[in-house]
Amino acid sequence: MRRGPLLPGQRVQLIDRRGKPSTITLREGGEWHTHKGVLRHEALIGQHEGIVVANEAGERYQVLRPLLNDFVLSMPRGATVVYPKDSAQIVQIADIFPGARVVEAGVGSGALSLSLLRAVGEHGTLHSFERREDFAEIAKANVEAFFGEPHPGWEVFVGDLQDRLPEVQAPGSADRVVLDMLAPWECLDAVSHALAPGGVWVSYVATVTQLSRLTEAIRSSELFTEPASHETMLRTWHLDGLAVRPDHRMVAHTGFLLATRRLADEQTPLQLRRREKQSEVTEEDLQSWLPADDGAWTEETLKARPVTGRKARRAAAHARQIADEARTAHPDAQEVTDDR
Template sequence: MTEKTGEATSKVSLPLVIFSGKTSYIINSFEGEFHTHKGVIDLSKLKDLNYGDEVETHLGFKFKVRPFSLSDFFKHFRKGPTPIMPKDIGAIIAFTGLRPDSAILDCGTGSGVLSAYLAYFCRDGFVVTVEKRKDFAKIARKNFELAGLKNIHQIVGDIFGLADSIKIKFDLIVLDMKDDDKFIPKARELLKNSGYLVVYNPYIDATRDAYFAMLNNNFQDIESFEIVKIDYEHKRAGTRPSTRVWHSGFLVVGRKID
């Protein structure tokens, strides 16, 4: 263990992150062994540490321990299909006023990034996530296991065929899938009164279709927008934008008010 002077310490809790240089891992168990390219770590050694302490591999390499942050999902999850970006996830949470006990339906799991963020944020609620592609669902399942989240319920199948069997009403439904505008009438049926529907789409024409589908299905407070995040690089010569990908997707947000 490392010694710290003049710094408040706290015992570690799960999940946590171990890191060495730019290499880091999410840890969600104090049992068994964890294999890294710098050797094997006995996970039982972690439970008696404080944040900022170090743990050694069997080869003598040291990893430092830090608290888990929600942003670690995006960094450490395996990516298959293009995930919704954190900036857009933040907008979904902010514009729909999610509560810690919210019930959420995520249609189009993809890599599972959005579901994991929402499930972690809504610790007293739950997320039902549906993905029709088995290869995407497999990636997401591994990511959920890594996250150690117990309030995600994963379904593999086509939401169009499954919707009539769902008996739950949701506070939020997110559509990130093909033919999203065609599912909007059913989404309205599955929402609680005052619940929100969010449609995420990378294409502006499809976004327009979703907007008018919400309008035609009597959604209220409809907004259609794009969140742009600009990164900057700072050098002695000056500062300039460094963002390579400016566009990720468009969001349409509407509310069911009967």
């Protein structure tokens, strides 16, 4: 899927003179229509990427296979995806290595799953947990579309992490845990049960209140090292002769990453010395973390845009179509699918 001539079923990225990318799936007899003319897929099939082609109106395009970043931003989605800038940081600070046994919760559309699967390789495993079945279907189709076949080390489980993780993960058997969910502190017991001593836990949260509550929950448990957190802001630059300056727009806050490591059983974390006196958490602080209405952490209370079942079903159907076409482009795809 990453080398050789372009084949039907593969995704390609077309970049016009303004630098605007468009991603299409190659099909026998297919055509790509825009207001600037028609480009026939036959002009691309059998060619190597990196070529420049013209449509029937003479409009020229650079042809390249989409990188992982490109695929994530163009793939069908139900839930909001974890942006590439955050996925890269998660892989780095969690130290995801080839052969690692990783647990992920909050699969969404599978964007982060793709980066984790790339990092663990063919001999690693990724156990992913998702509460919504429609989101799980979108994620599975997107992953299969990118790799051209099901990943041999990936399994998706539908349900709450707290309930399902003890069923599928032996105590102390996980090397890394990555959570992208509304209330990760509710999974603290399950994570500490599954994570091996020295293992890394990384959580992705959107708001300061979530970050603060998770931090205090980890400290109170005395099962982990002192948590560390940061956010990443990405600013691109305009490059035009001597007019070299920052772009006017940037990908600013998307979420906070919090990382900590599992201590061995019956060990007490070191109390780190601080220049300023650390304030104690009061009952008033705890109440301030709770939503004003019913105390529930939901997408609505966090002002997140909910994803309807109808939108998720459309995205799942689109993702499955792309995955089916990608499988036909992989010479061993049907054999691998049958074996599984």
